[in-house]
Amino acid sequence: MIDIFKPETLDILLNTTTFSNGDELSFNLGVSSNMNRTGAHSGALDPSNGMFWSWQSGYINFKIEGISPSCLTRKNKFQFHIGGYQAPHNTLRRITFILNKQTTQLSINLDGFFEDTKLALENQIMVPGAKANELATKFLNTLTIIE
Amino acid sequence: MSKTIKFSLCSVLIILCSSFLVLKNKTLIFDYPEYWPKPHYDFSKLSMSENEFQLGRQLFYDPILSKDQSISCASCHLQATGFTHVDHDLSHGIEGRIGRRNSMALMNLAWNTSFMWDGGVNHIELQALAPISSKNEMDSSLKEVVDKLNTSRKYKSLFYNSYQDSLVTGQKTLLALTQFIVMLNSYNSKYDKFIRNEDIDIFTQQEKNGLIIFKKNCASCHTEPLFTNNEFHNNGLKLDPYIKDYGRMQITNNPEDSLKFKVPTLRNIQFTPPYMHDGRFETLKAVITHYSSGISHSTTLSERLKNNLDLTHKEKVDLLVFLRTLTDTDFLFNNRFSYPYIN
Numbered sequence: 001m002i003d004i005f006k007p008e009t010l011d012i013l014l015n016t017t018t019f020s021n022g023d024e025l026s027f028n029l030g031v032s033s034n035m036n037r038t039g040a041h042s043g044a045l046d047p048s049n050g051m052f053w054s055w056q057s058g059y060i061n062f063k064i065e066g067i068s069p070s071c072l073t074r075k076n077k078f079q080f081h082i083g084g085y086q087a088p089h090n091t092l093r094r095i096t097f098i099l100n101k102q103t104t105q106l107s108i109n110l111d112g113f114f115e116d117t118k119l120a121l122e123n124q125i126m127v128p129g130a131k132a133n134e135l136a137t138k139f140l141n142t143l144t145i146i147e
Numbered sequence: 148m149s150k151t152i153k154f155s156l157c158s159v160l161i162i163l164c165s166s167f168l169v170l171k172n173k174t175l176i177f178d179y180p181e182y183w184p185k186p187h188y189d190f191s192k193l194s195m196s197e198n199e200f201q202l203g204r205q206l207f208y209d210p211i212l213s214k215d216q217s218i219s220c221a222s223c224h225l226q227a228t229g230f231t232h233v234d235h236d237l238s239h240g241i242e243g244r245i246g247r248r249n250s251m252a253l254m255n256l257a258w259n260t261s262f263m264w265d266g267g268v269n270h271i272e273l274q275a276l277a278p279i280s281s282k283n284e285m286d287s288s289l290k291e292v293v294d295k296l297n298t299s300r301k302y303k304s305l306f307y308n309s310y311q312d313s314l315v316t317g318q319k320t321l322l323a324l325t326q327f328i329v330m331l332n333s334y335n336s337k338y339d340k341f342i343r344n345e346d347i348d349i350f351t352q353q354e355k356n357g358l359i360i361f362k363k364n365c366a367s368c369h370t371e372p373l374f375t376n377n378e379f380h381n382n383g384l385k386l387d388p389y390i391k392d393y394g395r396m397q398i399t400n401n402p403e404d405s406l407k408f409k410v411p412t413l414r415n416i417q418f419t420p421p422y423m424h425d426g427r428f429e430t431l432k433a434v435i436t437h438y439s440s441g442i443s444h445s446t447t448l449s450e451r452l453k454n455n456l457d458l459t460h461k462e463k464v465d466l467l468v469f470l471r472t473l474t475d476t477d478f479l480f481n482n483r484f485s486y487p488y489i490n
Contacts, residue, residue, distance in 0.1 A: 039192060039272035040321040047276055048289040048317025054280035056398055057269040129400055 084128020
């Protein structure tokens, strides 16, 4: 589980023994549908981590929260809790990059997420569904590899 | 001579002690009638140990789960009334807050395919999260509960006994609660004894008539032996304009699920009033009257309820009398499920 405010969660050591140019880095953004259906899990998937909905079982794959003057909400807050594992709105995303260096920085540039999001109109998505699915795809725009 | 007696006394004591230890760590047996379907729950994460069961029991009866230590699971789920509350139509939470729905009776949960009136919870191990987090119930969070339990010497030791590790986690807390609630099984009612031919004369003619009426009119949803088919149906209840509860649709966002609610079990129904998701009926008589003449017609009304329940007065009484045979006093007064005075 990555928390932008906890620097220790931002370094990921992959214990692979070999590396050659052109290897792929592949990972899931979110929690698989199987893990969403099989009860209480431990570690990063422990429901006490606050990334689990209680009234409608399922993991929150990512949260983006903040303040913007465009939001005419209480304290100008916006909240995106994106999750949902059931078709057709499964928000899990598989991400793949081709690597040319052993040490790689995965950069998250949130501009990609906010670029064409009209915060004045859209500032609270906290349930699974079509909107969440759309934002899960939009989040992919934030990810790049810096080598 | 006295030495021999002492010696044998000693060995008796040792034997007693060792059998006590064995008892304390005994494995639980999940028992149910052999003609029942297999449970839906897979049990793989539970230790099925007495220690985990007793830990779950402590948690179930402990208001430490709520934000201000005032409400426990048992506040709304009382054993003597089939593990639900009576007297209120809607559930009560901390600071006198009132919820939106009637609390559900807890029994035979390993056969449930989903939980809550709207089926929003997909797994028994996650059920407790809902009341713990709901603002109108315990208004806490699993993280807050885990933090509190981690400062309790009593719980550190109970968790150690169950998991050989005193660190309390969210997963272990949920599993311990599951180990307790999954054992709350009811299958020894008068009806069960009749079905098993344990006592041929146990059913009166009136109860037999009631069972025939039940099979013909009710069993397609309240299917034996669990008395629920685990489905969601609109059973013709008019929308309460204050609560505005559309049930299953709030989970699926599908208008076809509007006003649909979970079909509840009817076991121990005599002791679980009030009835329906909003507790609008106080008596079983009122429930039968609803199905006979009170159905509100809307687009999602269950196909099975398009025609009124057409029963004579005598037949209604027989049906009511049959429903009372679903009472299982072995379950309602089983000491193993009651408030844990010891500890």
